[in-house]
Amino acid sequence: MPDALSAPMVVEFPFTRSLGPVQSAFLTGLRARTVLGVRTTAGRVLVPPVEYDPETAEEIRDLVEVAATGTVTTWAWNPAPRRGQPLDTPFAWVLVRLDGADTALLHALDAAGPDAVRTGLRVRVRWAAERTGAITDIACFEPCEEGPTDHQVTAHGGAFAGDAVTGIVAPARLDYTYTPGRAQTGYLAALAERRTVGERCPRCSKVYVPPRGACPTCGVATAEQVEVGPRGTVTTFCVVNIKAKNLEIEVPYVYAHIALDGADLALHGRIGGIPYDQVRMGLRVEPVWSEDGRHPDHYRPTGEPDADYDTYKELL
Amino acid sequence: MTGEFTGAPRNVAVVACAQSDHRRRTDELSEVEMLMPVLHEVLERTGLTTADIGFTCSGSSDYLAGRAFSFTMALDGVGAWPPISESHVETDGAWALYEAWVKLLTGDADTALVYAYGKSSPGSVRDVLTRQLDPYYVAPLWPDSVALAALQAQALIDAGHTDEPALAAVAARSRDAADGNAHAQLPGARPQGEYVVRPLRTGDCPPIGDGAVAVVLAAGDRARALCPRPAWIRGMDHRVEAHSLGVRDLTESPSTRLAAERAGAFARPVDTAELHAPFTSQEVVLRKALRLDDSVLVNPSGGALAANPVMAAGLVRVAEAAGRIHRGASDRALAHATSGPCLQQNLVAVLEGEARA
């Protein structure tokens, strides 16, 4: 069998999230270089603030302003910053209890080296030059000389100049190396030779295309490779009327289930070479290969008479 | 008695276990291809077929392989047609075990197949796990899993609960123990290495790898018929702590303590504990929370420091503990599983073998 294939794959998604009243005030406050906490009924000040007391689950909204200075409660030296982290030079991860707060905030500390960091170190916020209402408005913390203060928190209404921040966009990107495994590697290698292969279940004899390495009915590995097609029959279809992003295909077009000759499972494909409103169940089709030859771009009518319903009804 | 809860407690046991050899990468295998031999092995041990299984439950995460609904593909290996009674948890398979246990307790099924798998090799698991963090205040900073564990380790050192030589000893003991575990990814002594995120060195961190595990549960007489010495589940419970790390005392694990209490772990001493502690420092926290002294054999399998297939490593702990009871090497064992940063969620199961003649 051919060597296992692999290809880079990137999963990226911009999650748009709305904020509740407390989170909104906190992130709007960061934009204005102000750190807000929330006071629980028991009198504890939580920074960063949450909308529900983690101990009682009671809703809390009593905002207070805390200092931009604080004390490191624990730390970890990061010699090799990774993509997306706050600083691109070695730094310490820190939990910082800001003066006036009873809980700690996670962030990065810009320090000369691990010997310059310890639990109990006094630090202050270094604000980002451009602030948008996000946790990254705190660029990082930096050591400061100022000793611990007996900071009295002050009540805060949560209002700041300008529109309140009511949502964040949290972009995420993860990089993978995709390896499709034995069965799909065989399938893709055959496609590169303009052949379509499936695998036969040793127990029920069904031929699966594309093969996934297992028979979902019997729960056993499929191994015997079987060449199918190239021709096949449209078993069912739909008409697509909305243009997909980054796709050149003009709408409307037909997307169909196609049972290749010799296969016991229909695969998906686009139907071309015929007006969309003339596609029908039973239409006999054949693949038209993409220019790079790696996969069928679409399927077109062969000109044969339509297949009898009885020949494909089991594959619907 | 399907669907009818009589109120009488049922006894449920782990009757068979199987796991893959955990490896750094399995490029030649898809998820279902990696999982299938494990499913076949566990069924073979009981003589059951898919059609005999009353309930199937799995644990995995799409974020590891970067594929949406990847668990539905894995179902191909189970033989899910004609339709089976099936469920999935998007976390460690130990929580799938919990769901299956409850299903059997209600009398809704007599047998259950529980499996879990994780392929970490396609992505960077340190970064992937950041996506489970609070999306407002934490995830935008991308603190990776080693960094968060290192914050906890430093808190333990500052509190005087451990030091770097003690952590190195945990690593050495675990990997020595793994010499006797044919499935382990990192058996045998190896250097502690450089700091990954200080104070944690390479040796304090789990290996990254791919693997799968499956167990079969059965109730009452079915369990006795399927296994000479069933590992009876005497209790199981799971608890969660506040998600904000700065709210928690990272040197304690009250959720583990409470789960253990509710599972009955403190009613009588256990002889074995399989702890899901991917980082050496987390074993320090768990030993304290579970009140384990030197009379208890901890992680004879090598634990997660020897093989840590993410989403399967917790269920592997149950399988290892149950396996020792099956073999007569343990009479009362504790299995622990964790999920989330710095031991955020914890599950404890207490397993017992019946007295031998």
Ligand SMILES: [Zn+2]
């Ligand atoms: Zn079959």
